[in-house]
Amino acid sequence: MSLLALDTVSFSFGARTVLDGISLSVGQGEVAALLGPNGSGKTTLLRLMLGLLSPDAGTVTLGGTDLRRLHRPELARQMAYVPQAHRETFAYRVRDIVLMGRQPHRPFLGPAGAEDRRIVAEALERLGISHLAERSYTEISGGERQLALIARAMAQQARIVVMDEPTNGLDYGNQVRLLERIKALAREGNTFIFSTHHPDHALAVASRVVTMRHGGIVSDGPPGTLDEATLGIIYQVKVHLVPVVEGVRVCVPALHMEQ
Numbered sequence: 001m002s003l004l005a006l007d008t009v010s011f012s013f014g015a016r017t018v019l020d021g022i023s024l025s026v027g028q029g030e031v032a033a034l035l036g037p038n039g040s041g042k043t044t045l046l047r048l049m050l051g052l053l054s055p056d057a058g059t060v061t062l063g064g065t066d067l068r069r070l071h072r073p074e075l076a077r078q079m080a081y082v083p084q085a086h087r088e089t090f091a092y093r094v095r096d097i098v099l100m101g102r103q104p105h106r107p108f109l110g111p112a113g114a115e116d117r118r119i120v121a122e123a124l125e126r127l128g129i130s131h132l133a134e135r136s137y138t139e140i141s142g143g144e145r146q147l148a149l150i151a152r153a154m155a156q157q158a159r160i161v162v163m164d165e166p167t168n169g170l171d172y173g174n175q176v177r178l179l180e181r182i183k184a185l186a187r188e189g190n191t192f193i194f195s196t197h198h199p200d201h202a203l204a205v206a207s208r209v210v211t212m213r214h215g216g217i218v219s220d221g222p223p224g225t226l227d228e229a230t231l232g233i234i235y236q237v238k239v240h241l242v243p244v245v246e247g248v249r250v251c252v253p254a255l256h257m258e259q
């Protein structure tokens with residue numbers, strides 16, 4: 001049963017058509033990775049999924065209801081957005097950043113209750129960053145900020161977490177640790193949709209890999225169905241998908257094999 005569904009969605013910025021006839025559905029507990037070159041429309045697609053943009057044609061539905069019929073607080077309870085980790089202008093404590101995830105569950109400007117604080121503490125714990133709770137968001141690393149933003153999404157208790165290039169700017173260790181967290185949270189039944197520029201990240205954690213080019217979908221299926229030809233089409237470079245052990249492949253550019 002699909003949780004979030006796009007049916008022949010098109011979107012333009014002025015005269016520029018950015019998405020053209022996209023159909024896609026994501027089920028509960030899936031981890032869907034979007035791969036595509038710069039400018040292929042990944043962020044625009046994520047923003048349409050979040051209801052931040054409305055399609056010019058076609059529909060986006062959440063649990064069968066058109067997003068346009070859902071009020072913003074309702075949407076916020078159902079979907080969490082994890083933007084690229086950026087520096088906040090204000091030096092909020094990490095605990096307060098995560099507490100912001102409780103906002104859609106509280107009356108407007110209502111105070112946080114004991115239950116909100118318990119949920120925030122649990123989210124910090126699940127992401128392994130309880131020790132950062134009292135630190136300023138401006139004084140933690142990019143990797144730690146990304147974990148804090150995912151903790152905020154967990155505190156929001158949304159059904160779907162949408163992430164735009166979550167590993168962007170992170171060092172190798174933090175990329176791997178972040179992917180491990182996503183995989184563990186997905187095993188608990190959380191639904192993730194994320195864009196990435198790393199085919200290996202999609203292969204490592206996704207249950208669905210969607211490839212895009214020029215605002216259209218090139219392929220959509222389990223990671224095992226992603227092939228070298230498709231990666232060649234979207235990135236316009238030659239790559240190999242090399243089996244490491246049974247059922248595990250990594251993406252290696254052909255240049256590695258050149259003398």
Ligand SMILES: Nc1ncnc2c1ncn2[C@@H]1O[C@H](COP(=O)(O)OP(=O)(O)OP(=O)(O)O)[C@@H](O)[C@H]1O
Pocket residue numbers: 013016018036037038039040041042043044045
């Ligand atoms: N606010 C905007 N106004 C006009 N055009 C825009 C706007 N935002 C994005 N675009 C254009 O829409 C197209 C798709 O952009 P989008 O950001 O969705 O791509 P992307 O796949 O996320 O790219 P990247 O991998 O570089 O982040 C691009 O051609 C971009 O220039």
